[in-house]
Amino acid sequence: MNEARLKRALDTLLAERREHLEPGSGTLLVAYRLRDRPTIPASVPCHILRTIYDAEHPAHLLLDRRPRPDDIMVYAILGKQRLDRVLMALAPSSSNFFQVLVDNLGQEQPGTTEISKADEVDPAILQDIFSLMVVAYAERREEWELALDGLASAAIALASPAIRRAPGRRSPDDLVALLLTEIAAHPESVTLQGLAERFSYNPTYLSGLLHEQCGRTFSQLVREQRMLRAHQLLTDTGLPVVKVAAMVGYEGTSNFHRLFRERFGETPAQVRAGRGAHDAAMMETRARNDHPQEARDDQG
Structure with a gap:
């Protein structure tokens, strides 16, 4: 990951002020300096991924020092219902990951699955995926939402060993x-x-x-x-x-x-x-909007 590009993306997220942190059916990314970090609400079912970036060198992992007030906390708040359905189609039935999704899918009550530090997860790979999410979300290029879904799915799959299964029989x-x-x-x-x-x-x-x-x-x-x-x-x-x-x-x-x-x-x-008829009508309407005088002459 290019550090300058990542830093620009983090600056973009820091500049966005959000009063309502509702992911809806998609994915929402928010960033705060640690000194300003608010409590992230859990008012809707969602997955929450989080990581901390070095304020000066975000491409470096914070493995050898304690976080500082200027460091950047990024939350990825992932719409649970939609993402779980995408992931379930990919997960083999025998995997722990599939069982986690089966246990959680369909739950309408408020609740979250939060994944932060986990010994079973490779932090370097997870942060690489997270950084790609940050850049895709901040730059919002063509098909960025589709790319974000794929990256979020990869992050959840990688972190799945750290997700605890919810006990109980399905209704x-x-x-x-x-x-x-x-x-x-x-x-x-x-x-x-x-x-x-x-x-x-x-x-x-x-x-x-x-x-x-x-x-x-x-x-x-x-x-x-x-x-x-x-x-x-x-x-x-x-x-x-x-x-x-x-x-x-x-x-x-x-x-x-x-x-x-x-x-x-x-x-x-x-x-x-x-x-085909609809497309042709749309093209004609667009042409008239682009050249209104010619359209009036044709009608006149």
């Missing part, structure tokens, strides 16, 4: 939240048997629970997520319809066309044509 509501998360993350390949094995439940019980809580069967819930993803791919990309069908879990297009039309009242081709 039915929490379990349904987990199942719906998995269905939304992998609609093209998710199976009821696979979910049963992943969460150590009987598949018949999971099927009944989903129907009871959601009013729809497992297959209906999967189909809905497949259709929503297909619609997004058709409107946001130029991928062929046959490719879109395969990406959401259908080997052929006939069944896909039928289900898509039942769900949206239009064929995939009509949805894509509608996007």
Whole structure:
């Protein structure tokens, strides 16, 4: 990490004054001099990462001396619900990390998971990731939020050995939240048997629970997520319809066309044509705004 660039990013964070520290669904970074450090509230479920930077040489780790009043404390306040769902899709079922996420996901009550010093975590690697987060957040270049999500996920995964698991059996509501998360993350390949094995439940019980809580069967819930993803791919990309069908879990297009039309009242081709007409209208509107006199002459 370039120290001058990191220092500029820290100065940017220090200059931002925040009265309300609510991360919402994303990630919020705040920085304070140690002499000014306030109490960070825990009014919403979130993960909190924190580290201290040397005020003069932020690229150096504070391993050999005590922090000073001018040193910089940085907090990363990570929206818990959204980040846990992203992480859960990546974590193997056998890992402690996955079990931590399963135990915590779906909790709506106020609470935080705070990770600071931990013997199991390599401080140099964690601070490198943290520094990249600071720079991405302060500079806010294109796709910075996506980059921040990835870095935050890496930091949480690296620190996961230091997170203590919350004991206790999951409630039915929490379990349904987990199942719906998995269905939304992998609609093209998710199976009821696979979910049963992943969460150590009987598949018949999971099927009944989903129907009871959601009013729809497992297959209906999967189909809905497949259709929503297909619609997004058709409107946001130029991928062929046959490719879109395969990406959401259908080997052929006939069944896909039928289900898509039942769900949206239009064929995939009509949805894509509608996007093209919308784009053309937007371009025409933009051109008129850029050249208002020419537009008036055309109408006159």
